[in-house]
Amino acid sequence: MILLDTHAWIWYLSNPELLSDRAREAVDAAKKDGGIHVSCISTWELFLLVKKGRLVLTQDETAWVHRAEGLSFLKFVPVDNEIVRLSVQLPPPLHDDPADRIIAATARALGLTLITKDERLLNYSHIASLW
Numbered sequence: 001m002i003l004l005d006t007h008a009w010i011w012y013l014s015n016p017e018l019l020s021d022r023a024r025e026a027v028d029a030a031k032k033d034g035g036i037h038v039s040c041i042s043t044w045e046l047f048l049l050v051k052k053g054r055l056v057l058t059q060d061e062t063a064w065v066h067r068a069e070g071l072s073f074l075k076f077v078p079v080d081n082e083i084v085r086l087s088v089q090l091p092p093p094l095h096d097d098p099a100d101r102i103i104a105a106t107a108r109a110l111g112l113t114l115i116t117k118d119e120r121l122l123n124y125s126h127i128a129s130l131w
Contacts (some may be wrong), residue, residue, distance in 0.1 A: 001035035002026055003107045004078070005116035006042040006099070013068060014057065020131050023115050031073045037112055038068075039077050041102045077106050088093050 004012060004027070005039040007043045011018040012027055019027065043065055044085060049055035057064045068074060077083075079102055086105035087098070100121060107114040107127045113122060122129050 001033070001037065001110075002030045003037045003039065003110070003112040003114050004042070004101065005103055005114060005118060005121065006045040007117060009038050009068075010046065010055070010114045012101070013064075013071075019115075020033050020117070023117075026115060026130060034073055034075075036073050037075045037077050037106075037110065038077050039083075039103050039106045040108075041047050041075070041091050041099050044097050077110065079106075083109060094124050094126075095120055 008019065008023065008027075012024075016024060027036060046055065046065065047061055050057065050061045059067075069076065083102060083105050086109050087101040090101060090104055090108070094101060100118070102123060103114065103116075104121060104127050106112070107129070112128075114127055115131070116122060116129055117131050121127070122131055
């Protein structure tokens, strides 16, 4: 089972050729098992990126997210109090970006492999990750 980092989620649904071959294979395999997870913090990041003009989608961002929510192979993971606690208590060395910390804590708490291109997360030895 896998957890998609924010960019991996957006790319998989909008432009899957941006994923590495290895990442795409992992996502396709997890899709067959219904094991693709997305942290709800990624939804927050998506809305923020659109608001700042750093992300342009082919449709309104609310409609894009609703479409993603309707996909049976995607499971959105809420940011609950346990995830928040774990994000603050992650072992070093992980940078202080709150969204990345919540995503890493989600992967760690649920035993998921994180699909990410972010070198900082790929090099963080306390979670399984791949690109």
